[in-house]
Amino acid sequence: MKNFKISTVLLLFLLSSSFSGVAQVWSEWSRDKEEVFETAIAADKFVLLFAGLEVCPVCQFTSGVFLDEQSQHNSIIKNDYIGFFSDFSKVDSRADIMEYISEDWERRSNGESLPVPWLYVINPKKQGEIVKSSIGHQTEEFLLQLLTVDLTTDSELNWYKNENEVFKLAKDEGKNIFQLVGRGASPNCQEVMEMLEENPIKELLDENYILWYKPFEPNPLESPDLPLSLPLISIINPDNLDVVLAEASGVPDQEALEDMLKQFTPVSVDTMQDVDVFANGNMLYVKTNQPLSATIYTLTGAIANQLSISEGDYSISLSKGIYIVKLSNGLVRKLVIR
Numbered sequence: 001m002k003n004f005k006i007s008t009v010l011l012l013f014l015l016s017s018s019f020s021g022v023a024q025v026w027s028e029w030s031r032d033k034e035e036v037f038e039t040a041i042a043a044d045k046f047v048l049l050f051a052g053l054e055v056c057p058v059c060q061f062t063s064g065v066f067l068d069e070q071s072q073h074n075s076i077i078k079n080d081y082i083g084f085f086s087d088f089s090k091v092d093s094r095a096d097i098m099e100y101i102s103e104d105w106e107r108r109s110n111g112e113s114l115p116v117p118w119l120y121v122i123n124p125k126k127q128g129e130i131v132k133s134s135i136g137h138q139t140e141e142f143l144l145q146l147l148t149v150d151l152t153t154d155s156e157l158n159w160y161k162n163e164n165e166v167f168k169l170a171k172d173e174g175k176n177i178f179q180l181v182g183r184g185a186s187p188n189c190q191e192v193m194e195m196l197e198e199n200p201i202k203e204l205l206d207e208n209y210i211l212w213y214k215p216f217e218p219n220p221l222e223s224p225d226l227p228l229s230l231p232l233i234s235i236i237n238p239d240n241l242d243v244v245l246a247e248a249s250g251v252p253d254q255e256a257l258e259d260m261l262k263q264f265t266p267v268s269v270d271t272m273q274d275v276d277v278f279a280n281g282n283m284l285y286v287k288t289n290q291p292l293s294a295t296i297y298t299l300t301g302a303i304a305n306q307l308s309i310s311e312g313d314y315s316i317s318l319s320k321g322i323y324i325v326k327l328s329n330g331l332v333r334k335l336v337i338r
Contacts, residue, residue, distance in 0.1 A: 025063045025064060025067070026054055028067055028083065029050060029083045029084065029085030030084055030085070031084070031085055031086065031093075033086075033097070036082050036083075036084040037124045039082050040081075040124040040187075041124050041125055041187065043082065044187055044188045044189075044229075045080055045081055045082050045124075045185060045186070045187075046080060046081050046121055046122060046131065046149070046185040046186075046187070047082050047083075047084055047120075047121075047122040048066075048081040048082070048083050048119070048147070049084050049097060049119070049122055050062075050063065050084065050117055050118075050119055051097060051100075051101055051116070051117060051118040051119070052085075052086075052087065052117035052118065053087055053088075053089050053116055054089075058115070058116065058117065058137045059116055062119075062137070062138070062143065063085075065140055066143070071140075072144060073140070073143060073144055073147060076144075076147045076185075077147065079183070080149075080183055080185035081121075081147070081185060088101070088105075099128065100120050100122065100128065100130060101118060101120070104133075104135065115135070115136040115137065116136070117136070118133070118134070118135055119133060119134040119143075120132075120133045121133070121146065121149065123190060124187060125190075126190070126191075131149060132149070134146050148184065149183075149185045151180075151182050151184045151186075151190070151193055151213065152193075152213050155196075155197065156197060156202070157196060157202065157205060157206065158206075158211060159213045160210065160212055160213070161212070161213055161214070166210055166238075167238045169210045170210040170238035171238050175208060175209055175238075175266060176208075176210075176238070176245060176264050176265075176266075177209065177210050177211075177235070177236040177237075177238055178205060178209040178210070178211050178212065178233070178234075178235060178261075179212040179213075179232075179233070179234045179235075179236055180192070180211070180212070180213050180231050180232070180233055181233075181234075182213070182216055182231035182232070183215065183216045183231075184215075186230050186231070188229070188230055188231065188250060188251050189230055189231045191251050192233075192252070195251075195252075195257070200258060201257060201261065204258065204261040204262065205261065208261070208264075208265040208266060209235075209261070209265075210238075212236075216230055216231075216232075230249070230250070231249070231250075232247070232248075232249050233249065233252070233257075234246070234247050235247075235261075243333060243334070244334045245263075245331075245332055245333075246260050246264065246332045247324075247332075247334065248260065263331070275288045275289065275292070275327065275331055276288075276331075277294070277325050277327065277333040277335065278333070278335065279335040281337075282317055282318060282319075282337055282338060283315050283316070283317055283318075284296070284316050284318050284323070284325065284337065285313065285315045286307075286309055286313070286325075286327075287313050288309060288311060288327075289311060290311055290329070291309065291310050291311055292309055292327050292328045292329050293306070293307065293308050293327070293328040294307040294309060294326065294327050294328070295326050296324070296325050297323065297324040297326070298321065298322075298324075299321075299322050299323075299324070304318070304323060305318075318337045320338060321336075321337055322336050323335050323337060
């Protein structure tokens with residue numbers, strides 16, 4: 001009788017530990033579909049839909065890989081995804097995600113063997129478009145590939161990723177560099193990439209720029225709550241790295257982006273050779289062979305000064321800070337006043 005009592009206590013303990021472990025495996029996954037998609041859009045992230053069974057060992061293993069704080073999987077998920085778990089053994093839970101799993105569920109209903117988990121990488125900003133998916137048990141390496149979305153994979157534009165190659169080509173061909181810093185699992189970056197694939201922007205890029213794609217790498221020294229609107233777009237003169245010709249962030253207006261690209265084609269730049277803006281100490285200098293106007297902006301977008309400049313040289317004293325100077329001929333400079 002004593003042995004029976006001990007065995008009963010041990011069994012209850014093991015069952016309790018098992019249920020506790022299962023709960024912990026799923027504790028960090030959200031189950032509120034509406035909240036997940038709203039959060040993902042606001043944070044400019046993709047949704048990782050994990051459809052499976054709470055009690056399934058393979059599902060528990062896969063969730064453990066994603067939640068392991070020492071893993072690369074977890075780092076990618078924290079930066080790029082909002083996780084959403086649905087136990088489709090429950091009717092209500094399954095109905096909530098049917099728009100995403102309908103094709104696979106139909107195959108399963110027709111007798112095809114489709115083991116869990118079912119994983120879906122979803123772009124929440126594009127009507128819930130499924131970008132990637134996976135069925136059944138997968139290796140950790142495959143799961144890493146599933147989470148990794150390359151922004152340039154399907155692009156018809158010629159993107160370069162090696163910095164030395166980018167600058168050599170730009171100098172050899174006499175072109176400026178169009179740099180895009182972004183994340184594959186970013187709805188905003190995906191939207192901008194589609195914009196770049198449409199004419200006349202695509203033609204402007206193809207004919208006049210060397211395209212440089214840099215994956216965004218979060219700075220661990222910066223606050224994760226620091227607002228940063230991706231992608232970051234810069235037009236760079238390969239012969240003068242101290243000057244960024246133009247910048248934009250987030251999803252730009254299509255016409256504004258087209259106008260910016262037209263300003264820095266090789267032909268347009270030739271017409272600006274006798275116009276320059278530069279800083280020295282606390283002074284801003286403008287050199288021009290034609291009358292023009294200048295607008296000086298602070299980094300917050302506020303107008304610090306507006307100038308009408310005659311042909312010749314012009315200078316003005318400014319307070320210490322970083323300014324964006326835009327001339328009426330299209331020239332843009334980012335300058336530091338010390």
